Amino acid sequence: MERWTIEDVAQNPERRQLAAELLWQLADDDLLMGFRDQEWLGLAPHIEEDVAFGSIGQEEIGHAALYFGILERLGFGTADDLASLRSVSERRNSVLIEQPNGPGHYLESPRYEWAWTIVRHYLHDVWEMALLTALTGSVFEPLGDAAEKILREKRYHLAHQELWMRTMAGHDADSRVRLEDAWRRAQDWAGDLADLGPYSSALESAGLCPGVDSVVRHYHERVAEMARVLGLPEMRMQTRENGRRGEHTEALQQALDTLSEVYRLDPTANW
Amino acid sequence: MDERLDFDVYEVFAQSDSLSPHVHVFNVLASSPDMAMALAEENFFRRAEFVSLWVVRRDQIHQIGFHDREGFQKTPKAYRTTDDYKYLRDKWRYYRDHPMNPDGSPAAGGTVDGTMDD
Numbered sequence: 001m002e003r004w005t006i007e008d009v010a011q012n013p014e015r016r017q018l019a020a021e022l023l024w025q026l027a028d029d030d031l032l033m034g035f036r037d038q039e040w041l042g043l044a045p046h047i048e049e050d051v052a053f054g055s056i057g058q059e060e061i062g063h064a065a066l067y068f069g070i071l072e073r074l075g076f077g078t079a080d081d082l083a084s085l086r087s088v089s090e091r092r093n094s095v096l097i098e099q100p101n102g103p104g105h106y107l108e109s110p111r112y113e114w115a116w117t118i119v120r121h122y123l124h125d126v127w128e129m130a131l132l133t134a135l136t137g138s139v140f141e142p143l144g145d146a147a148e149k150i151l152r153e154k155r156y157h158l159a160h161q162e163l164w165m166r167t168m169a170g171h172d173a174d175s176r177v178r179l180e181d182a183w184r185r186a187q188d189w190a191g192d193l194a195d196l197g198p199y200s201s202a203l204e205s206a207g208l209c210p211g212v213d214s215v216v217r218h219y220h221e222r223v224a225e226m227a228r229v230l231g232l233p234e235m236r237m238q239t240r241e242n243g244r245r246g247e248h249t250e251a252l253q254q255a256l257d258t259l260s261e262v263y264r265l266d267p268t269a270n271w
Numbered sequence: 272m273d274e275r276l277d278f279d280v281y282e283v284f285a286q287s288d289s290l291s292p293h294v295h296v297f298n299v300l301a302s303s304p305d306m307a308m309a310l311a312e313e314n315f316f317r318r319a320e321f322v323s324l325w326v327v328r329r330d331q332i333h334q335i336g337f338h339d340r341e342g343f344q345k346t347p348k349a350y351r352t353t354d355d356y357k358y359l360r361d362k363w364r365y366y367r368d369h370p371m372n373p374d375g376s377p378a379a380g381g382t383v384d385g386t387m388d389d
Contacts, residue, residue, distance in 0.1 A: 046278070048299050052313035163309055167302060171277070 002207070003141045006073045016074055018206055019140055021092075021199045025244060026131075027067035028093035031083055032252070033124055034060030035259050036097070036117070039106045045114055056121075056160065059153050066146045073142070081267065084260035088248050091256075092197065095243045096120055096189040098252040106258075115168055115178035119186045122161035123223065127193050129154050130218040131209070139207035162226070169230040183232050191239030194219045198245060281307035282332060283315070284325040293325055304328070 009015045037057025044050035068079035076082060099120070102112035132154060135147035168179040194216050196203055203209040223235055241247035278300045284293040297315060301307035307326040316324070335343075349355040370378040 046300060048301065048310040048314050052310055055313060055317060160309060160313070163305055167306060171302070 002139055003144075004139055005141055006070075009140060010074050015140075015206065018199060018202055019143070019208055020071060020074065020076060021197065022203055022208055023067050023071050023143070024090075024092035025197065026128075027064050027071065027082070028091045028243075029097050029124065029128070030060045030064035030067065031259075032093045032097045032255060033121065034058070034062075034064060035255055036099075036101055037121070039101055039110075040112065040117065043106075043110055043112060052160065056157050059157070063150045063153075066150065070142050070146065080263065084263040085267065088252050088256065089246045091243065091248060091252060092246065093243050093252075094124075094190070094193040094195075095239055095241045095247070095249055095252075096186065096193050097124060098243070098248060098255055099189055100251055100254075113178070113182065114164075115175070115182040116185065118161050118164045118168070119179070119182040120189075122158070122165060122226075123186060123190055123193060125154060125158040125161055126222050127219050129158055130194075130215045130222070133218075134209055134211050134215045137210045143208070165226065165230060169232070179230075180232060183227075183235065187235045187237050189239055190235070190237040192242040192244050193237070195242070195244050197242075277302050280329040281311070281326040282329055283307070283311045284327070285316070285321040286323040287321055289322050293323065298329065299326075301326075 004015065009019050034057045037053060037060060040050070040057070041054055042050065044053050064083065065079060068082045071077075071082055072079045097120070100112075101117050102110070104110040104112065129151070132147040132151045136144050136151070138144045138147065165179065168175040170176075196209065196212055200212055204212045209215070226232070227234055241249055279302075280298050281301050281304070282298045283296050285296045286293045297311075299307055299310045299314060301310050304326055307328075308324060311324060311326060372378045
């Protein structure tokens with residue numbers, strides 16, 4: 001099978017632009033997911049969960065760093081700049097991922113919602129798992145290698161979210177209501193999650209992402225199976241803005257302001 | 272607000288390799304055995320390796336403690352333990368230093384197990 005190295009892609013403008021379209025989505029999803037996870041530090045339901053969830057968030061940031069690292073090697077600028085300095089319209093994460101964890105602010109009376117956090121993270125994990133499984137067969141070798149590496153941690157992230165979903169579904173009336181409410185709200189944001197954007201068919205025909213249709217189908221099947229097992233309504237995913245096309249909500253600007261606040265003070269500083 | 276505690280303490284036992292026994296390592300607060308396993312792994316085994324992990328709800332562990340031992344006091348019988356045979360070591364040492372001929376007379380050299388030291 002033909003495999004592209006960094007040089008093969010960096011020196012071919014068409015391949016380079018196409019690979020980047022996919023990498024922005026992967027990197028931005030994980031960066032924002034990791035950021036929202038980290039906002040739970042000190043607030044998670046109990047101390048053991050705080051440690052567990054904090055580690056998951058840290059790994060999301062680590063995955064984003066891997067993707068941004070590939071973009072850096074393709075000549076798009078340093079990974080830190082790409083993570084911190086790109087504007088909202090340049091971001092390609094799903095709008096579901098950028099939504100806050102709940103009302104309030106991290107520093108002032110956070111009224112974050114655990115059920116919402118878990119449901120949203122669950123959808124992200126199912127999507128990324130389906131996508132990465134396909135990307136292990138990508139023609140772009142560094143991307144295939146990154147997918148193999150990240151999948152090892154992704155399986156366990158997904159197991160963690162599924163366990164919490166089962167726990168909330170079966171624990172008591174209150175947890176059940178919260179889960180159902182979060183499930184219903186997620187479907188109004190998740191429309192752009194399992195979407196590779198305007199370059200979807202080009203990504204497939206170039207071999208960058210093999211089998212796009214089956215990736216999307218896998219994602220929907222797994223979510224539908226979970227709904228069936230837990231007795232939740234079928235999820236009809238839709239969204240007003242499409243993050244894969246650079247359309248975002250107010251929440252993204254707020255997240256980026258906080259995320260890159262220190263970095264922007266002096267991007268040339270050596271930390 | 273109705274404060275409930277839906278959590279139990281689970282004691283965690285880990286086996287570091289297939290030839291070692293499970294050893295108690297710590298405990299976690301969790302709402303189910305599944306959750307206890309996940310949290311044990313996430314909190315303590317993200318770097319360390321194990322081949323098998325047991326979680327046991329603490330109230331499922333039945334214990335004989337320090338204060339329940341009256342009825343199980345042992346009669347001291349030193350000959351049941353190796354401690355009572357420590358003098359043998361000195362005896363071996365003495366005969367190594369003082370080798371004998373088969374008739375019991377002192378030998379000119381060598382050791383009791385037959386190897387010669389010259």
